[in-house]
Amino acid sequence: MFDAESSRNNMPDRGFFSTSGRLETSVAAAGAMLTRARNTSFGQKLDYTNDSLTKGEIAILRFLTAIELIESDLWQQYNELGGTTTVEQNNYQLALQFLNRHGSTYISANAVNEIEHSTYLRTYLESEGIEPANLDEFRSLRGSTATGSQNVGRLTNLMHLNIDAICHLRCRSDNKPGFGADSSQGFRIANRPAIPYADSELSDTSHVQAIANTAALHFRFIEQGVSSLYTSLSQNVKRIKVLKITLGIGGQEIAHFLEWTNFAANVVQDPPFRFDHSDTSITNQGTSFSSEVKFRRFLFQTDSWLSSRGKSIRKDLPLNSVIRPENGRFGSAVATIESFTENGLFFGQSTNFLRTLMALAEEADTAVSS
Numbered sequence: 001m002f003d004a005e006s007s008r009n010n011m012p013d014r015g016f017f018s019t020s021g022r023l024e025t026s027v028a029a030a031g032a033m034l035t036r037a038r039n040t041s042f043g044q045k046l047d048y049t050n051d052s053l054t055k056g057e058i059a060i061l062r063f064l065t066a067i068e069l070i071e072s073d074l075w076q077q078y079n080e081l082g083g084t085t086t087v088e089q090n091n092y093q094l095a096l097q098f099l100n101r102h103g104s105t106y107i108s109a110n111a112v113n114e115i116e117h118s119t120y121l122r123t124y125l126e127s128e129g130i131e132p133a134n135l136d137e138f139r140s141l142r143g144s145t146a147t148g149s150q151n152v153g154r155l156t157n158l159m160h161l162n163i164d165a166i167c168h169l170r171c172r173s174d175n176k177p178g179f180g181a182d183s184s185q186g187f188r189i190a191n192r193p194a195i196p197y198a199d200s201e202l203s204d205t206s207h208v209q210a211i212a213n214t215a216a217l218h219f220r221f222i223e224q225g226v227s228s229l230y231t232s233l234s235q236n237v238k239r240i241k242v243l244k245i246t247l248g249i250g251g252q253e254i255a256h257f258l259e260w261t262n263f264a265a266n267v268v269q270d271p272p273f274r275f276d277h278s279d280t281s282i283t284n285q286g287t288s289f290s291s292e293v294k295f296r297r298f299l300f301q302t303d304s305w306l307s308s309r310g311k312s313i314r315k316d317l318p319l320n321s322v323i324r325p326e327n328g329r330f331g332s333a334v335a336t337i338e339s340f341t342e343n344g345l346f347f348g349q350s351t352n353f354l355r356t357l358m359a360l361a362e363e364a365d366t367a368v369s370s
Helices: 004-009 023-036 055-082 091-099 103-127 205-234 240-269 291-300 333-342 351-365
Strands: 161-164 187-192 282-284 287-289
Touching: 055 091, 055 103, 055 205, 055 240, 055 333, 055 351, 091 103, 091 205, 091 240, 103 240, 161 205, 187 205, 205 240, 205 333, 333 351
Parallel strands: none
Antiparallel strands: 161 187, 187 287, 282 287
């Protein structure tokens, strides 16, 4: 399916947005934008004082810290096996580079970004005298044993993922993100790994490519959810110093989403996830494709990754190019945790872990600068 040479030359090269600047630059840019908006009706509703954070803002920032810890954990696992390396590349790295020749570089950059986000939020809360969310006690899951993977406890599980690719449609619709849609509208990946669990999985190149393709769709799924989360929670922030942070980090998360949307589009160009003109359904090791999926190929084409349109905030308004409509049903904290849980990201985690996350999510959702 791939070899070292084709993986470097097969797919178009597009730069990774998030490597163009540091987190501080993103926060500064958000601050400059808000400063210009100060005299607008929106800007006049914001609080420009340097007073202590409100209870609601604390809840939002603590939950976002937890989300960034989760993102850091999963992206570090992807980075260990699929990111850049100074030694000979494994077949998983080559399979990712078959989708885009800089795939490994993108993964490493994303991992660095998420670690920076969690560190920034934790340090900021501590500077305000607030105890940040801490999930260290729940780092108990076993990850991959393949060469390159660290032998450490994990928060997340990348071995049993469920991905309903209808999310490529849902992010532009007014349906709840998650699962349970009509399967004729796309394809569903059930209980599949997105990283090789052992070295033995690296020998069959077709199998490794299927794992890498699953990962590519998962990259997009994660960043879609987190970018929507920042957009949603930012609407409940009033103090300008907090809004600078949520818009700054949220802007980088949107950049991640855009890049992985482009990246995931390459998944359907070749086997095992290729969409041909057959009228029969396709199955591949737990992945099923409806025969009707051929009508929706345009959603995945690499030249239309920014052109999808969705329903607007009102029915009487035209379709609009958005990530997805933003309200509590899509980007809320609780909806995000529910979506990640259905995704299988927390497979094997303790009930106490899920209870802790949901408590943080509920507090963030009920926060309206209280």
